[in-house]
Amino acid sequence: MTLRLEAVSKTVGGEVHLHPLDITLAPGSMNVVLGPTLAGKTSLMRLMAGLDRPSSGRVLVGDHDVTGLSVRRRKVAMVYQQFINYPSFTVYDNIASPLRRAKIGRAEIDRRVREAAAMLRLDGLLDRLPDALSGGQQQRTALARALVKEADLLLLDEPLVNLDFKLREELREELRALFETRRTIVVYATTEPLEALMIGGDTLVLDQGRLLQAGPTVSVYRTPACVRVGEVFSDPPINLIAGDVGADDIRLGGAILLPRRGHLRVLAPGAYRFGVRAHHLSVDRRHGDEVAVEGTVVLDEINGSETFIHVELGDALWVVQEEGVHGFGLGERIRFFLDPRHVFAFAPDGALVAAPVGGDDAMAVGSGGAA
Amino acid sequence: MARIVFDAIAHSYLKTPPSEVSAPEVSAADGDWALRDIDQTWEDGGAYALLGPSGCGKTTLLNVISGLIAPTRGRILFDDRDVTGLTPRARNIAQVFQFPVIYDTMTVEENLAFPLRNRGLGRAETRTRVAEVAETLDLTVDLKRRARGLSVDAKQKISLGRGLVRDDVAAILFDEPLTVIDPHLKWLLRRKLKEIHERFHLTLIYVTHDQNEALTFADRVAVMNEGRILQVGSPRALFEAPRHTFVGYFIGSPGMNLIPCRIADGAAVVDDGIDGARIALDPALAARAAAATAPIELGIRPEFLRLADAPGEGAVAVAIAGVEDLGTYKLVTARLGPHRLKIKLGEDAPTPAERAHLIFPRERTIVYAGGRLVEGEAREGS
């Protein structure tokens, strides 16, 4: 059944956690709530679950107003970022607990528990207590308990954030496969752009209690409705730089000249903010149109498969992403190339004016007043 | 500063450790040893990282260096001096912990001066050292403030600063120091650490489970698993020529593709459900691999695999099981018989059709026997 939030807001002790927002989630849909810490992600999920009551607005499941309905009467499941299990129950009893409350027959419970346990690779651990499990196994148990319930709404609040780097990567992949086949509405909160892209589906970008943009994940990524969405949805951070559009060319940060061509042709002369993601900068020239930029290396971060080179250029700090592992010394002069075809242009108020082609199929659904 | 040498270090937290450190073959089943027979030299002035999953023994190793733990067996040498029985203080080690450790009642300045005062350094000299370190860590304006009121990252810088003020420090050890730091500030501290290393040329050893931190921070990364150091190498060597399958899997995101295979006629033969897919190997490599008795696995990183539409020389037919658009790149999952392979494609690359052909570039295809790298001729990692 469809979940609808109508003009829902949340204020706690005079502090606004969520500004009024409207959200509709289709049955079986996969939704990511993306936002930095304190964006209001958890507040939103708690309202959806019915753990908290909205300060205003209505929550509807299908045509049913469930705004004041106790969480016990709703068909929801939730996984927290802490590993929450019943410490005095075995893994088996943990997974079985929602089914037992629902008065399902023993045999059926047993079948479903074992099925969920197998899916999450907990088979051999059913007799253990949660304390005797590793962090990853504890979170798998919590996931199994949430999945076994076959709820209408499954909420996952940064479920992987407390796991080791490598475990996170593995579980993330499994999760996607687990959700694909279900009729449940899945809502997955995260701060990490890559995680949002891996989960796929639709993305809601939240910042400071406001819904900035909603739409298919890849479109939101390719066509951020405003500067803030671009920032939230880029890791490493998107390079943002002030620039002026003249008659023939565009001057970035006073030093870099771009031709006013392609998707940037639509820009009227004036001041803009330009954004380009780190992986669209390269130390190798990949294209004839690319513009060379020179700066000083201040850090070179290696994440295992890619290298992020932090480059200082005047007052501005740029991040260049290179495939593979490369070593650049601190203080080294470096020349990198900027492809004008991948540059975003934002108006001074932050709204997107021009996006690289290829992202034009995206629909930018600015809601609740884009910053 | 010192060169630190581990001479057959082993440690068990049990009161009565098992008499023998078990052989590598049975290691997985035996969790009694947190560290198993480690021989390792940490060169003076090097920036090292200890990388591994939770419980691999990396923190134990760190505590053995600092002297907080006395190893069950083996010796530890600082510049050829046996320090196995010495206290942390006598070893002149500094350590930065996961959570910032500061002295609540002192100001930032007093915090930084504390290790010097305990060593009886003169006032004037203490002051100049503290001022210098505060300058490096951007703490000068906070010097007179109570340390308790500062933000977490500033506190963590103070813990680091207490190590830096001592000019006699043999090494600075870091135990996942960025865990509590806000993600947006992490890279600033990473940069600070790099700068400090370049400036002071101290021996730094950094423990983490996050490959990003390890590879960014260190010149040489030691990958650990189950109480053993599997490989010590530059970030690039770990990425391009992992000497152990675990290293291949652990480094890189996603990790290396590892496929069981057998060697025949200078090629790796992989079960593809039909009559076996042939992947051509470097002849010298194939010859050595053929001589190995342990089970053989083929290894290739997702970044190095290429897709072709048409069958061609050395291309292997695969079924495409899924394509994920991850913004900066596309991640393709391909099925080859019972095996799954990950392929990383550029963001502009066309989405492959249901069936495709996979090319294994010969210079990037490596082979493991019993989990260990089979050395080719020319490949000797930097």
Add this chain to the structure above:
Amino acid sequence: MNKWDDNRAWLLVLPVFVIVAFSAIIPLMTVVNYSVQDIFGPGQRVFVGTEWYQEVLFDRRLREALWRQFLFSGLALLFEMPLGVLIALAMPKRGPGVSVTLVLLALPLLIPWNVIGTIWIIFTRPDIGLLGATVNGLGILFDHTSSPLDAWITVVAMEVWHWTPLVALLAYAGLRAIPEAYFQAARIDGASAWDVFRFIQLPKLRGVLTISLLLRFMDSFLIYAEPFVLTGGGPGNATTFLSIYLVKLAVGQFDLGPAAAFSIIYFLIILLFSWLFYQALQNVGTGDKR
């Protein structure tokens, strides 16, 4: 951290409210009632306003008892706090010694308060007491039944003997809560044991010590049974503390009106300290919780 907003939680608190109100509010109202009336017998009572309060406030013996009380509580804290911390520092951190020490320490806390008095009578009597006989045997005259100073020494020693273990247990709990990394850092920084105490343990114990300080202050302020059994408030009035005087007034002389007025004043003093106690707790709470 965030709590749920729900006034229905009152339903859960209701039993506690009813039972405590029954034991606290109704009796308290009786006391208030007495404090403004003069009672001659059943049904014969006269409203006297603040007369009893005036009488009590100008009662010299009461004022003396109050100062005595402050002196006693002050002395008790002076000994109990440092001693308790010292013991906590000396307690083992792990191993079988922990349980043994905990059990032995807690023993005095589990003895009925009047038995405490009895123990100390037996212990300090010049004829049969170990302490009394020993001290007198050394040629020092010591008799708490005749010398006010000796009575004070005995009462304070008893209080310290009785309650230092509580301070020690609380301080021990506080010490155990300090993360190991602090001690490791201190070892690496080359700090001495004294430095560790001054710069790590003492600052981290602040909260726990505040709690035990206030707890001990209050409870010593209410002390009754132990000194009553030991000295009966004597010799003379030398060890007549507030509670002892109050009971004398109410039960011994049956001066209900003044006793009630006294009770109210006594209670107000306690209330003031309770409030300070609560404030301190709140601050400690916000300081400790991350």
Add this chain to the structure above:
Amino acid sequence: MIIRKRTVGLILYLAILLLPIYWMLNMSLRSNADIMGVFSLYPTDPNFDNYIKIFTDASWYSGYINSIIYVSLNTVISLSVALPAAYAFSRYRFLGDKHMFFWLLTNRMAPPAVFLLPFFQLYSTIGLIDTYLAVALAHTLFNVPLAVWILEGFMSGVPREIDETAYIDGYGFPRFFVTVFLPLIRSGVGVTAFFCFMFSWVELLLARTLTTTDAKPIAAIMTRTVSATGLDWGLLAAAGMLTIVPGALVIYFVRNYMAKGFAMGRV
């Protein structure tokens, strides 16, 4: 070296701590004539006559039974009302919660002497004088606030998300509380029970005032007997020793909880 010095100091302190108790034990094993006659560091002719007298005389041993009954009753009452209340304080924000908590704490601090007379009158009026229930109820005055306070501390240590998960799973409050929540704060309940037992056991003023014969506590019988028999020191000491036994037993059983409870920093 330092560690050794500390340990020696601790052992010395514990020895001093036990000395007065040892002395009472010494007395309890001797006859009154012996005590008054010779000063001895240990019983030269140890006998259990004093204990035998206590165990065979109903006016003596009933005192123990009385004490144990009202103390247990008080512990049960205190725990059963304090558990839900502590849950409310640790989980909910509600109208007047802070004031309520403060008011409760003030009762922990109330001087028992103040309540002496009004209690006597109150319980006389409702006919509860000289019953176990009277003492048990009177002791809730300071034990319930204490229990709420200790339990609240333990409960706040349990993440709220566990409760939410249970409600999401479909648990009702009572079942959740008993089957999921209580096992989690087991050591808290142990510590709380210990403190309720202890404070009820050691309190005498109220207990003596509210009882005359049937429910009279041992500690009160002791004082009375002292004056009647003209100070039988041996008997008195034996009675005193016996009042330590129940407490010592209780603390032995909860010693592991104690360590845990103290580690959580709430008492």
